[in-house]
Amino acid sequence: SQTIHQWPATLVQPVGSPLSLECTVEGTSNPNLYWYRQAAGRGLQLLFYSVGIGQISSEVPQNLSASRPQDRQFILSSKKLLLSDSGFYLCAWHQGAGQPQHFGDGTRLSIL
Amino acid sequence: SQELEQSPQSLIVQEGKNLTINCTSSKTLYGLYWYKQKYGEGLIFLMMLQKGGEEKSHEKITAKLDEKKQQSSLHITASQPSHAGIYLCGADRTGANNLFFGTGTRLTVIP
Numbered sequence: 001s002q003t004i005h006q007w008p009a010t011l012v013q014p015v016g017s018p019l020s021l022e023c024t025v026e027g028t029s030n031p032n033l034y035w036y037r038q039a040a041g042r043g044l045q046l047l048f049y050s051v052g053i054g055q056i057s058s059e060v061p062q063n064l065s066a067s068r069p070q071d072r073q074f075i076l077s078s079k080k081l082l083l084s085d086s087g088f089y090l091c092a093w094h095q096g097a098g099q100p101q102h103f104g105d106g107t108r109l110s111i112l
Numbered sequence: 113s114q115e116l117e118q119s120p121q122s123l124i125v126q127e128g129k130n131l132t133i134n135c136t137s138s139k140t141l142y143g144l145y146w147y148k149q150k151y152g153e154g155l156i157f158l159m160m161l162q163k164g165g166e167e168k169s170h171e172k173i174t175a176k177l178d179e180k181k182q183q184s185s186l187h188i189t190a191s192q193p194s195h196a197g198i199y200l201c202g203a204d205r206t207g208a209n210n211l212f213f214g215t216g217t218r219l220t221v222i223p
Contacts, residue, residue, distance in 0.1 A: 006154075032209065043215040044155075044200065059210075090154060097209050098162065100145055101202070103154035 002027035006091050006104035014112050019064075019078040021107050023091030026072065031093040033074040034101065035066055038088040050074060086111045115139065116203050118214035125191050126222050133186045133217045135201035143204035144184045145211060146175050150197045158186075158199075188219075196221045 003026045013019060025031050035047045046059045048066035056066050063082050067075045074091060088108050092101040117136045125131050135144065143162045147155040159168045161177035161184060168175050172189045188195055198218050202211035 034210075036213075044202075044213040046210060046212065049210055088152070092155075094209055097207060098143065099209065100157045100160050101209065101211060102157060103147075105154045106152070108152065 002093075002102070004091060004093055004102060004104040006089075006107055008107060009105065010108045010110075012110045012112060013081050015083055016080050019076070019081050019085070019109070021076040021089055021091075021109075023074045023076075023104055024072055025093045028072070028093070028095055030071060031095055033068065034092040035074065035076050036090045036092065038090060038106075040087070044090065048076070081111050083111050085109065116201065116212055116214045118199075118201055118217050120217060121215065122218040122220070124220045124222065127192060128190055131188050131191055131219070133199050133219075135184045135186070135203075135214055137182045137203050137205075139182070139205060141181045141203050141205060142207040143209070144175075144177050144181070145202040145204070146184070146186050147200045147202060148197045149200060149216070155200065191219075191221045193221045193223055195219060 006023050033050045036044045037047055038044050048058055050056050050068045053068055053071055064078050088106050090106045091104040094101045115138050119134050145160045146158040148158055149155045159175045164179040164181045166177045174187045177184045196219055198216045200216045201214045
């Protein structure tokens with residue numbers, strides 16, 4: 001069966017520090033991959049999605065970037081974190097159009 | 113977002129009562145997905161609806177998509193404390209399954 005892993009589960013970082021969140025999927029190949037952010041009191045906001053290795057689409061301009069170095073690995077990064085980057089980050093995958101997205105357990109990021 | 117509205121924003125019900133959560137889009141959708149989230153955790157997939165007029169059920173939860181594919185409802189029969197959480201609807205607006213989510217409905221079930 002397919003599984004998705006996100007780490008770390010929680011992270012506290014100072015303003016201006018770099019960020020790297022990792023997401024991996026097991027048990028499938030060539031999945032579509034997604035990064036979402038859920039801020040307090042707001043819904044899920046799609047940040048990036050990828051349909052293949054090296055293919056990244058950004059939904060909103062921001063201080064973050066994403067990369068997909070391997071088929072089942074999706075990384076969310078920042079060179080310098082802002083206070084506004086705080087939130088709950090979720091990775092998701094699905095196997096083609098018409099299939100539901102499946103989510104990881106999330107990373108709670110607090111910026112001090 | 114104004115394009116996908118969920119109502120109510122929060123709901124408190126007595127155990128055993130029925131309840132309905134609504135999700136309305138300003139545009140026709142390719143698909144509508146319902147998820148449940150417990151605080152601080154990931155989203156759990158409940159159901160997806162892709163055809164106008166479609167209705168699906170799983171245990172005590174029923175979801176419907178209207179004929180125009182712009183409005184969906186999630187109905188829980190005889191609610192239990194295990195149903196408590198945040199329910200989110202996700203809309204596929206392009207057919208590529210890049211979902212746009214509502215702000216969620218926080219459900220509390222009082223024993």
